[in-house]
Amino acid sequence: MNAETTTDGRSTNMDLLRFATAGSVDDGKSTLIGRLLLDSKSIFADQLEAVEATSVSKGYDYTDLALLTDGLRSEREQGITIDVAYRYFATPNRKFIIADTPGHVQYTRNMVTGASTADLGLVLVDARQGLTEQSRRHAVILSLLRVPHLVLAVNKMDLVDYSQEVYDKIHQEFTQFATKLNIPDLEVIPISALAGDNVVNRSDNMSWYLGPTLMHHLEHVHVASDRDLVDVRFPVQYVVRPKSDEHHDYRGYGGMVAGGVLKPGDEVVVLPSGMTSKIAGIDLFDQEISEAFPPMSVTVRLEDDVDVSRGDMIARVKNAPVPSQDIDAMVCWMTTTPLKPRQKLAIKHTTRTARALVKDIQYRLDVNTLHRDQETKELGVNEIGRVQLRTTVPLLCDPYSQNRTTGSFILIDEATGITVGAGMINSGS
Amino acid sequence: MFVRFEAHRYSDRCCPTTQTPARGTRTLMTTTHADYRLSQLDQLEAESIHIFREVAAEFEKPVLMFSGGKDSIVMLRLAEKAFFPAKIPFPVLQIDTGLDFPEVLTTRDNWVNRLGVRLVVASIDDAIANGVVVDDGKTSRNRMQTATLLNAIEENGFTAAFGGGRRDEEKARAKERVYSHRDEFGQWDPKMQRPELWSLYNGRIHAGEHMRIFPISNWTELDVWDYLGREGIEIPDIYFSHQRRVFVRDGMLMSETPLNPLREGEVVEERTVRFRTCGDITLTGCVESTASTIPEIIDEVAIATLTERGATRGDDRFSEAAMEDRKKEGYF
Numbered sequence: 001m002n003a004e005t006t007t008d009g010r011s012t013n014m015d016l017l018r019f020a021t022a023g024s025v026d027d028g029k030s031t032l033i034g035r036l037l038l039d040s041k042s043i044f045a046d047q048l049e050a051v052e053a054t055s056v057s058k059g060y061d062y063t064d065l066a067l068l069t070d071g072l073r074s075e076r077e078q079g080i081t082i083d084v085a086y087r088y089f090a091t092p093n094r095k096f097i098i099a100d101t102p103g104h105v106q107y108t109r110n111m112v113t114g115a116s117t118a119d120l121g122l123v124l125v126d127a128r129q130g131l132t133e134q135s136r137r138h139a140v141i142l143s144l145l146r147v148p149h150l151v152l153a154v155n156k157m158d159l160v161d162y163s164q165e166v167y168d169k170i171h172q173e174f175t176q177f178a179t180k181l182n183i184p185d186l187e188v189i190p191i192s193a194l195a196g197d198n199v200v201n202r203s204d205n206m207s208w209y210l211g212p213t214l215m216h217h218l219e220h221v222h223v224a225s226d227r228d229l230v231d232v233r234f235p236v237q238y239v240v241r242p243k244s245d246e247h248h249d250y251r252g253y254g255g256m257v258a259g260g261v262l263k264p265g266d267e268v269v270v271l272p273s274g275m276t277s278k279i280a281g282i283d284l285f286d287q288e289i290s291e292a293f294p295p296m297s298v299t300v301r302l303e304d305d306v307d308v309s310r311g312d313m314i315a316r317v318k319n320a321p322v323p324s325q326d327i328d329a330m331v332c333w334m335t336t337t338p339l340k341p342r343q344k345l346a347i348k349h350t351t352r353t354a355r356a357l358v359k360d361i362q363y364r365l366d367v368n369t370l371h372r373d374q375e376t377k378e379l380g381v382n383e384i385g386r387v388q389l390r391t392t393v394p395l396l397c398d399p400y401s402q403n404r405t406t407g408s409f410i411l412i413d414e415a416t417g418i419t420v421g422a423g424m425i426n427s428g429s
Numbered sequence: 430m431f432v433r434f435e436a437h438r439y440s441d442r443c444c445p446t447t448q449t450p451a452r453g454t455r456t457l458m459t460t461t462h463a464d465y466r467l468s469q470l471d472q473l474e475a476e477s478i479h480i481f482r483e484v485a486a487e488f489e490k491p492v493l494m495f496s497g498g499k500d501s502i503v504m505l506r507l508a509e510k511a512f513f514p515a516k517i518p519f520p521v522l523q524i525d526t527g528l529d530f531p532e533v534l535t536t537r538d539n540w541v542n543r544l545g546v547r548l549v550v551a552s553i554d555d556a557i558a559n560g561v562v563v564d565d566g567k568t569s570r571n572r573m574q575t576a577t578l579l580n581a582i583e584e585n586g587f588t589a590a591f592g593g594g595r596r597d598e599e600k601a602r603a604k605e606r607v608y609s610h611r612d613e614f615g616q617w618d619p620k621m622q623r624p625e626l627w628s629l630y631n632g633r634i635h636a637g638e639h640m641r642i643f644p645i646s647n648w649t650e651l652d653v654w655d656y657l658g659r660e661g662i663e664i665p666d667i668y669f670s671h672q673r674r675v676f677v678r679d680g681m682l683m684s685e686t687p688l689n690p691l692r693e694g695e696v697v698e699e700r701t702v703r704f705r706t707c708g709d710i711t712l713t714g715c716v717e718s719t720a721s722t723i724p725e726i727i728d729e730v731a732i733a734t735l736t737e738r739g740a741t742r743g744d745d746r747f748s749e750a751a752m753e754d755r756k757k758e759g760y761f
């Protein structure tokens with residue numbers, strides 16, 4: 001790693017890993033996160049003291065690290081994690097953002113939320129119980145959300161005498177199940193979150209295990225190449241027009257690069273109009289830069305005075321998404337009133353908002369068994385299914401498997417304004 | 430370890446970008462990399478700029494809550510970058526508690542003047558004088574600050590208010606969305622939060638409601654300092670080591686000021702200190718420190734054993750759920 005180090009010793013080249021955790025209640029997720037924070041010295045004394053005091057007052061024999069993460073009063077009262085919580089810690093070369101999500105089936109939507117931005121998914125199982133319906137569901141969701149790296153942490157190894165046999169059985173069972181899913185990278189790590197084995201420090205209790213510790217894996221897993229650097233996708237977010245004497249003729253298109261590498265001089269097409277132009281320059285604040293790639297937020301200037309506005313997309317002439325009003329997608333439904341055919345919703349896709357009509361619900365996916373239930377004609381809360389939508393204006397989309405930004409959308413209830421669904425596009429046609 | 434196929438497929442296209450033609454005076458250090466990697470600070474910056482642009486595009490009347498503290502300075506810097514070379518297309522709002530550090534107000538004015546943004550000041554004392562907020566002698570300034578803020582949002586018809594809250598600050602904040610919905614009473618309902626997926630933000634609100642926006646949600650205290658150091662921008666002097674007349678109250682070092690009369694047994698002495706946060710002068714403590722540059726502060730923060738709020742903010746210490754309760758009522 002070619003880390004440039006600043007005077008303060010923090011690497012300016014430090015990169016970022018976002019990961020989502022999932023596990024059934026009591027598998028030890030909160031304890032593990034507490035341990036990662038503690039062992040990476042990301043916990044402050046006042047936080048630890050508060051947790052120690054609470055543990056004592058509750059009559060626990062040990063400090064309950066789970067209290068570090070269960071932030072809302074209702075969660076502390078119920079003793080479970082009910083919402084997505086974001087946690088931060090860093091090692092010298094990497095900063096980590098954890099989306100800590102609850103494991104219950106009634107919180108599938110929270111897990112989908114946490115997984116949507118994750119580079120890596122961390123699924124916990126209790127070594128004593130082995131794979132459960134829940135752990136399979138967590139893997140299915142991570143796979144559906146195209147989280148490129150998955151870690152199965154076999155926890156509580158201390159309670160099974162650090163047995164290799166137990167680990168092997170779970171490893172084998174899971175690997176077999178994973179063949180049905182889209183999991184390009186899998187690591188199975190035996191740990192004890194409570195005792196710390198193989199979390200940060202290599203365990204003396206499991207000399208039979210030759211793989212990386214969890215922290216080592218998190219620090220070294222290669223995520224930069226998960227982005228698409230070939231297919232240029234630049235959703236126009238905001239038109240920058242200073243209207244000042246100094247920058248009288250300036251007209252730039254602000255946005256975040258969703259795919260590919262943009263360079264001045266590139267021939268581009270603006271969708272949906274189909275007009276073509278060349279990139280005159282790319283600005284990052286007061287600097288002109290020579291290229292832009294995901295996930296940079298930049299301002300692109302074009303040579304021609306073409307009509308471009310928010311919701312448009314800049315792509316390459318010979319490599320552009322096909323504008324489409326008929327969308328085929330996997331939808332995770334997130335609200336108690338079910339999704340039904342004929343329903344009308346608002347849809348937000350990249351920077352474009354439109355209305356969508358539910359044309360058909362093809363099947364409901366049983367996320368535990370992968371069975372496709374074609375009898376149901378609706379999706380209840382926390383259910384995932386394949387849905388056909390017709391939109392009022394064309395969306396400039398790609399399959400989610402190709403691009404997690406141009407392949408995703410949210411559905412909004414127009415009356416309440418609430419986000420009610422999340423979609424991953426199979427194809428537009 | 431598994432290596433993605435793409436890494437090889439595109440490696441021939443990955444040439445180092447050594448030169449970036451400079452248009453301004455500053456040089457760009459960490460933007461492009463040989464392998465198209467973006468440093469974590471650049472990723473955070475990109476994400477925040479995206480949020481600023483999204484709000485400016487979708488909300489009728491945004492405002493940026495600007496305290497003059499380091500987090501709101503980072504926000505203002507990000508907003509400056511998001512719209513450059515155009516001016517920031519919304520005003521900034523400051524709640525004048527009457528108990529602000531003078532150094533912070535100076536910095537506030539310098540920033541506002543340099544960027545040419547409109548400054549809206551909502552003062553607690555004015556709100557009391559106008560009968561908008563009741564000072565019954567029992568309500569803390571902190572509560573009155575919330576009421577003044579909500580009143581200013583309502584009076585000006587602001588539909589989105591950017592705040593500098595970070596999720597690493599406190600447990601309740603760790604669960605708050607980037608777009609945090611507030612009902613017509615300005616209240617936050619942690620159980621009714623909208624799911625927030627990918628970078629697709631839902632800004633729908635009804636008349637009378639507003640959205641709190643936290644563009645630096647994913648930044649940590651250390652990130653903020655790294656960024657301030659990298660950008661080389663003005664922050665209030667009180668963040669740096671200086672001599673100050675202080676006294677000890679509730680285990681914290683407080684500033685001597687007529688606004689905060691001494692209680693029995695409290696003794697004033699001069700110490701070498703700095704502040705980790707800027708808040709109400711009567712509630713915000715300082716720490717003994719000789720850190721007088723940003724790198725020195727970073728060294729100090731990196732080995733600090735207390736959170737910035739736990740260490741020096743009287744307002745967050747009242748109970749374990751102090752922040753959650755104040756947030757529900759509409760606090761920042």
Ligand SMILES: Nc1nc2c(ncn2[C@@H]2O[C@H](COP(=O)(O)OP(=O)(O)O)[C@@H](O)[C@H]2O)c(=O)[nH]1
Pocket residue numbers: 023024025026027028029030031032066080081155156157158159191192193194195
């Ligand atoms: N023996 C043992 N107990 C553990 C381990 N990890 C967690 N636990 C305990 O399992 C219980 C549930 O842990 P918690 O972290 O709250 O689980 P969560 O519901 O997944 O967040 C607590 O009593 C923990 O102390 C472990 O590795 N070994």
Ligand SMILES: [Mg+2]
Pocket residue numbers: 029030031066080081
């Ligand atoms: Mg938990």
